[in-house]
Amino acid sequence: MKLAVVEGDGIGKEVIPAAIEVLDALSLPIEKVPVELGYGKWEKTGSAITYEDLDILKECDCILFGAITTPSDPSYKSVLLTIRKELDMYANIRPIKPIDGIRGVTGRNDFNLVIVRENTEGMYSGIEEIHEDVAYTKRVITRKGSTRIAEYACKLAKNRQNRVEIVHKSNVLKSDRLFLDVCRQTASSQHVEYHDTLVDSMAYNLIVHPNRYDVIVTTNLFGDILSDMAAALVGGLGLVPSANIGKKHAFFEPVHGSAPDIAGKGIANPIAAVLSMKMMLEWYELTDEAIIVQDAIEYVINQNSVTPDLGGKSTTPEVGQAIADRVRQLID
Known part of the structure; x- marks a missing residue:
């Protein structure tokens, strides 16, 4: 190597x-x-x-x-x-599971999940305009990017509990409708059980009910935020x-x-x-x-x-x- x-x-x-x-x-x-x-x-x-x-x-x-x-x-x-x-x-992969001898902010150790985050597009597309009084960032969601991250999540799920949670905000962000649809189609074709959750609901449930989840697949920015937040379950970002x-x-x-x-x-x-x-x-x-x-x-x-x-x-x-x-x- x-x-x-x-x-x-x-x-x-x-x-x-x-x-x-x-x-x-x-x-x-x-x-x-x-x-x-x-x-x-x-x-x-x-x-x-x-x-x-x-x-x-x-x-x-x-x-x-x-x-x-x-x-x-x-x-x-x-x-x-x-x-x-x-x-x-x-694919950005962040496992969130307890470490023997440490308890996170909730004191729980009944969780073992992995957050699979699309890593090349979304709000981190790098397509930006910066002006004196206004700034723009283009959020890019493609079928190709959504398909391959969904396929990676399903591949992980098949070696775990064969289920994925799709996290999105398609009720507000229309670009997320493409991501959600592709993830659903991919999971169905891979014979993986799937559910979907709005990102704000997931932020709450991830802390209160972390044991409900196995593989979570989401877009770039949402995955970045959720995975840092989930580190509190383990005991901190240093872990x-x-x-x-x-x-x-x-x-x-x-x-x-x-x-x-x-x-x-x-x-x-x-x-x-x-x-x-x-x-x-x-x-x-x-x-x-x-x-x-x-x-x-x-x-x-x-x-x-x-x-x-x-x-x-x-x-x-x-x-x-x-x-x-x-x-x-x-x-x-």
Whole structure:
């Protein structure tokens, strides 16, 4: 496997090294290719990501990514949107399930769901006009984009409970009628049970009744918001991984941002980054290794070797080292 390692900005420079330490503990034949991207590079060179960077990413099998700081400067080109579009990684996958030893804001542990978000269009189409007194963003929903994200959701559902929840706002946004119709047609043709819910109702039910859902499929912006909100069920953004999947490439990142307020303090929680690396192992069909990483994370949490956000006193490197040490013990 050839892996592009992108630390990015802020706490990305802290959590990715911790995840790599855990990966190294598995002693896998992986070639790691460091790539500098993001705001820090933009400040130095005027470009956050170049065509040469994209060529390197395309030569790799997958990407392990930290976090990016996005300034308000309109000339700044979004790194994440660029990578997703150039590598056509159309499916954003965010598993939301309990972690042994942690309770989220509701105190529940009876949920296990995954949010499947269309990743290349919608409100993140990148088609915008900025004027002095008005700004426009074009929301793009296509049959192709809706079909392939629905197909991906159904593929996941068939390996789970064979049901999907389609989240939309078609009562107000007419573009969502196309998304809803395509998702219904796809689920029906795939013999997957389906229901649909308006996004505002889903925001409520996801917190109050998370056990009702298995695979949730939705558009770009709705999926972004709902998945961050659902992280509260698990225990916070520092605990939730994600994957961006395409036909040829995959990209794995924690859902938290660059958190400049705590960057450099050594207190960032690396668990989401380690879990993102675990998702990478699963994508590469290294199932046994992924199970070892999950077991090691839960062991360390139950030993209270965690960062302050989880009530512990450990630093970011200490948590990474503790998980890596446990991985080595489990392998031996």
